[in-house]
Amino acid sequence: MLLQRYWTDPFAYLGMHHEGDGAVVRASLPHAARAFARRRDGSMLGEFIRIDDEGLFELQLPQRPASMDYVFDVEDANGRTQVEDAYRFGPLLGDVDAYLIAEGNHLKLWEVLGARRRTIDGVDGTAFAVWAPNALRVSVVGDFNDWDGRRHPMRKRVECGVWEIFVPGVAAGARYKYELERAQGGLLALKSDPLARHAERPPATASIVHAMEPAAWTDEAWMRERGTRQRPDAPMSVYEVHLGSWRRRAAEGNRFLTYDELAAELLPYAADMGFTHVELLPVTEHPFDGSWGYQPTGMFAPTSRFGTPEAFRRFVDAAHGLGIGVILDWVPGHFPSDPHGLALFDGTHLYEYGDPRKGFQPDWNTLIYNHGRREVANFLVASALYWIEEFHVDGLRVDAVASMLYLDYSRREGEWVPNDQGGRENVEAIAFLRRVNQTLAQVCDDAVTIAEESTSWPLVTGAIADGGLGFGYKWNMGWMHDTLEYFGYDPVYRRYHQKDLTFGLVYAFSERFVLPFSHDEVVHGKRALIDKMPGDRWQRFANLRMLLALMFAHPGKKLLFMGDEFAAPREWNHDAQLDWDVLADGLHAGVASLVRDCNHLYRDAPALYEYDADPRGFEWIDFADTGNSVLAFSRRGRGDQRVVVVLNATPVVRYEYRLGVPQAGTYREAINTDSQAYGGSNVGNEGSVRSQPVAAHGHADSLLLTLPPLATLVFACDPANGDAP
Numbered sequence: 001m002l003l004q005r006y007w008t009d010p011f012a013y014l015g016m017h018h019e020g021d022g023a024v025v026r027a028s029l030p031h032a033a034r035a036f037a038r039r040r041d042g043s044m045l046g047e048f049i050r051i052d053d054e055g056l057f058e059l060q061l062p063q064r065p066a067s068m069d070y071v072f073d074v075e076d077a078n079g080r081t082q083v084e085d086a087y088r089f090g091p092l093l094g095d096v097d098a099y100l101i102a103e104g105n106h107l108k109l110w111e112v113l114g115a116r117r118r119t120i121d122g123v124d125g126t127a128f129a130v131w132a133p134n135a136l137r138v139s140v141v142g143d144f145n146d147w148d149g150r151r152h153p154m155r156k157r158v159e160c161g162v163w164e165i166f167v168p169g170v171a172a173g174a175r176y177k178y179e180l181e182r183a184q185g186g187l188l189a190l191k192s193d194p195l196a197r198h199a200e201r202p203p204a205t206a207s208i209v210h211a212m213e214p215a216a217w218t219d220e221a222w223m224r225e226r227g228t229r230q231r232p233d234a235p236m237s238v239y240e241v242h243l244g245s246w247r248r249r250a251a252e253g254n255r256f257l258t259y260d261e262l263a264a265e266l267l268p269y270a271a272d273m274g275f276t277h278v279e280l281l282p283v284t285e286h287p288f289d290g291s292w293g294y295q296p297t298g299m300f301a302p303t304s305r306f307g308t309p310e311a312f313r314r315f316v317d318a319a320h321g322l323g324i325g326v327i328l329d330w331v332p333g334h335f336p337s338d339p340h341g342l343a344l345f346d347g348t349h350l351y352e353y354g355d356p357r358k359g360f361q362p363d364w365n366t367l368i369y370n371h372g373r374r375e376v377a378n379f380l381v382a383s384a385l386y387w388i389e390e391f392h393v394d395g396l397r398v399d400a401v402a403s404m405l406y407l408d409y410s411r412r413e414g415e416w417v418p419n420d421q422g423g424r425e426n427v428e429a430i431a432f433l434r435r436v437n438q439t440l441a442q443v444c445d446d447a448v449t450i451a452e453e454s455t456s457w458p459l460v461t462g463a464i465a466d467g468g469l470g471f472g473y474k475w476n477m478g479w480m481h482d483t484l485e486y487f488g489y490d491p492v493y494r495r496y497h498q499k500d501l502t503f504g505l506v507y508a509f510s511e512r513f514v515l516p517f518s519h520d521e522v523v524h525g526k527r528a529l530i531d532k533m534p535g536d537r538w539q540r541f542a543n544l545r546m547l548l549a550l551m552f553a554h555p556g557k558k559l560l561f562m563g564d565e566f567a568a569p570r571e572w573n574h575d576a577q578l579d580w581d582v583l584a585d586g587l588h589a590g591v592a593s594l595v596r597d598c599n600h601l602y603r604d605a606p607a608l609y610e611y612d613a614d615p616r617g618f619e620w621i622d623f624a625d626t627g628n629s630v631l632a633f634s635r636r637g638r639g640d641q642r643v644v645v646v647l648n649a650t651p652v653v654r655y656e657y658r659l660g661v662p663q664a665g666t667y668r669e670a671i672n673t674d675s676q677a678y679g680g681s682n683v684g685n686e687g688s689v690r691s692q693p694v695a696a697h698g699h700a701d702s703l704l705l706t707l708p709p710l711a712t713l714v715f716a717c718d719p720a721n722g723d724a725p
Contacts, residue, residue, distance in 0.1 A: 003028060003056060003153065007137035007181070010153040015087030016068055023061040027085065029074055030055030030150050036073040045070060054150060069121070084168030086152055089120055092127050092164045093157055101131070102160040104374025107439065109382040110300050110390070113162065114195030117172060117211040125168035126209050128154065128176070130193060131375060132346035133161025135180045140165060141190065142176030142206070149179035149187075161375070175206040177340070182347030189339035192297060194351075194379065199285045201304045205297075205340040212390075213310050219320035219392060226394055227446030229276070229325060230472070232512050233638075235609040236557040237599050238327065239275040239565070240518055241266065242292060243283065243306055246562050248577040259302075259311035263318035270324055273565060273592075274599025277325040279397055281519065283312065284331070284383075287338055292519070292574055293329065294399060295336040295366060299383040302391075309391075316392050325394035327450065328387055332380045332436070333404045333429075334366040343367055351376055357417045361403065363410045371404070372428030377435060384436050388447045395448035395472070398436075402454045404429040430469070437470030448472035450514060461512040476513040476556055479504040484521065487547050490534045491650040491710070495626040501647075502623045502631070504554075512613040513556040517564055522572045530567040535710075539651060541567065541587045542680065542710035545594050545673035546647060549712035552598040552671075553635065553645040555612050566592040590679030594671075601670050605716055610637035621660055621697050628654060630707065632697075634662050643670075644715040646707060653683055654707035660697030666690045667703060667715035674708030683708035689715075 006013035016025045027048065029035050035057050037045040045065065048057035072083040093101075093112060100106035101113075113129045120127075128140045138156070139149035144167065154163035163178075170176075177190040192199065196207035217223075228234060246266055249255045257265065270278050283306075285298025293303070302312040316326050335351070337343045342351040352367040353359030359368050370376050387393045403409045408416040408424045419427050437449055451460050451469065454477040462468020486500035522528050533543035544567055551558060562568075563578045566588050570579060582588040602608050611617020621632040621644070629649040636642050644661055648654055661667065668688045674680030689703050696702035707713070 003054070003150070007153060008156045008158075011087050011155050015085055016065075016070070018064055019060075021063065023064045025059040025061065025070075025085075027057045027072060027087075028055055028150050028153075029057055029072075029083075030148055031076045031146065032057065032074045033077075034075040037070055038073060039065070039067070040069050040071060084123055084125070086165055086167050089123075089166045091155065091157070092129060092166060093160070093162060098157055098160040098162070101162060101375070101378070104378040106378060107382055107385055107443070109379065110195055110197065110386050114193055114197060114300065115176065115207065115209045117209065118166065120166055123168045124171075125166055126170035126174070127164065127166045128193075129162050129164040130154075130178055130195070131160075131162050131379075132178070132180055132350070134183055134348040134350065135163070135346040136183045136185065137179075137181040138163040138346075139179045140167065140176055141179050142170070142174050144170045144174050144176075147177075147190075170209060172209050172211040174209040175200060176209060177206055180346055184347070186347075188344065188347060191345060192340045194299070194342060194345070196285075196298055196301050198309055199298050199301050199304055202285075202287045202289070205287060205338075207298075207301075208304075210309065215313055215390075217313075217317055217392065219317050222320035222323070223392065223446075226325070230394065230446070230448045232613045233610045235276060235603045236514075237275050237552075237602060238277045238279045238514070238557065238559040239270045239273070240279045240281070240516075240559055240561045242281045242519065242562065242572075242574060244289065245572070245574050245577055247580070250577070254576075256305055259307040259315040262306065263315045267315075267319050267322050267324060271322040273596050274603060275324065276603065277327055277394070278319065279327040279559065280329060282329045282331055282399075284328075287336065287341075289574060291336070294331055295334075295364065296331055297336060297338060297341040299380070300386055313391055320392065326392075327395040327397055327448075328393050329399055330384060330387070330396040331399045332369065332383070332432075333400045334361045334364060334368050337365070337367055351379075355417060357411070357415055358407065361410075363403070370428075371426075371432035377432050380432070381436055381439050384440060385443060388440065388444050393447070395450060396440075397450040397452060397475075398433070398471070399452055401433070401451045401460070402457070404433065405453070405455070405457055433469050433471075434464050438464055441470065451475065453477075459511075472512065473514045473557060474511045475516045475518075475559075476504070476508075476511075477516070478507070479513070479554075479556070480516055480518075480521070483547070483550070484532060486649075487543055488532055488534065491629065494629045494649050498623070498626045498629065498631070502620075505618065505620070508555050508618070509613055509615045514559050515551050515554060515556040516559040517551070517561060518559060519561045519572060522561060522564070522568070524571075526571070528568050528571050529564045530569065535651070537587070539710060541591065542651075542674065545591060545678055545680070546649065546710050546712045548591070548595060549598055549671055549673045549714065550645075550647055552602050553608065553643070553712065553714055555618050555635070557609075557612065558602070560595070565595040587679040590677065594673060594678045598671060601714065601716075605641070605643055605670070606637035606639075607635045607641040607643040607716075608637075611635075619662065621662075621699075628652075628657075630654065630657070632659055636662075642717060644703075646705065646713045646715075648707040648709065648711055648713075651709040653709050654705075657705045657707050658694070658696050658702050659705055660695070660699035660702045661691055662699055663717075664691045664693070664701045665717045667717060669713060670716045671714035672708060672711065673713075674711040680711065681709065683711075684713075
């Protein structure tokens, strides 16, 4: 085919070109029987001649037209249609954009790459641009050109490796992909657009031209206050949600709720339960439901499972209107090897490392981004910024950070490549994570990033200037593991394992922590949270109530996965909604009431959050009473407000238990997990207890308490008594 000589720059051959005193017009129209060129006023320029069997047409004009403004009339089996010539339009990328892309510093890639509706020289259409520097040819194909790669081969901008074309007449809603040919020849599977802003609903994989409607935000008040709501001295209680299984429409084929339906149902529920934030398992487009979103192919596209990008904007706006922040799980560490995605995108290891010892993640059978390649790092940084700027998302929880930090993560000896200094640290990924956090801090410093990091890597939340990674918060996986380990023991053996609950305080203030009971703890045979608890049915619920109240009282921000707030009876199943019917049971309803009350107490008591990341906010009262399996500590905030927490981890009621307290006063029983209102036995202290001037636990004053069985008590001084510390 003659056109093959011009794959890199088809514009040098197709369209109108001056030849001497005349001109020649060429067009690739594979399905045309005949074709004509005419001026826009209707006057004819002439009929094309077919010059090869692949559908190349040529028209020789003896004189140059006064204007380059012309159209084609094309006859095929369906009749005659008017076609605009895509090859009469000039380059799309500006010089500065091309320079920044090549440099790896274009923070708003979504404004120049992907599919963007445009009007050029009065002609409506869509501009397509994709980075594929090593391809021999790139064509945009879609339902507007019969998915025929001969119709719209693109121009290569050699200075940055981007291929571009403006295709007139392509409207919003058109489906498209890219057809790429390797440098050594041979077609790849059709590729979805890495910068697509919308996509077909899986399992279909085409990208969709989408003209984003102007945002109609109503969250100005929230955005002004967002920074203060997410600071280390603010209360943050996060409800982690998988949108596809929180609730479904069983009567309508078990379908998903839409973003708008979720805004109307999920968000008021979260607000009523007292959560400050919702954290969404990835909504970036992904082909496989069973990945839960953690194997995304569309880092700039809200999944179409639940609606349009505008609908997702409305969801975020509605959350802010209810005083709820929105955190997204974001996956910059790895991506699936689906042939329509980023794998071998231009026939080379473009987005991934070429060496499988660096570029393949064995845990998830995924590919690892080449974070050391400036264009790839730029792609991911722009994705992070996109969600925060375009959707007003309040934070990103970065998935699987440990897998990014260590070159030998889940690898045996000989299966990994050391860094240049011979170490196991992934220097390129570390630099990338710092760049993400530094960029977001510079552009939108009121947004927050949270690391899911499961090792003892130092300074995850430390300042970059001090050698840290710069995250706002880190999931405290050690605390979660140790705490669940302790609560799994039969109470008779807990006296031997009390260190599981106390060890976390050794490092509790080394980072800014989130305490997570996440989705990972209730899947793959790990059992539902309620089923991790020992004992008969009553004791399992009592243990769970004790556990949840302890989390709310412990230093660190809070995170609960959906269903845990009412003791979901089964492991999480992403293909079904939560078992909401169990709320008719008093014990399940009691757990929900407890979580609601704990959330509200947590938000109302500064002592429980102001010094979350500061050792001044915590004091052990007694961690050594292993014989009774009793723990007690004090929390305080600025102004020396005090909250006292006592945990009795056995089913034995402890009467007249003397506990030293840091200050004299009347202590209100703000939370008693054994309350009848929560399904407990209603043992307690009749609502409050006044301190006595009797020394205990190193304090001059003490309380004489009744400790309910398998219960957590939270005491606060009531300012109304005049005795508040």
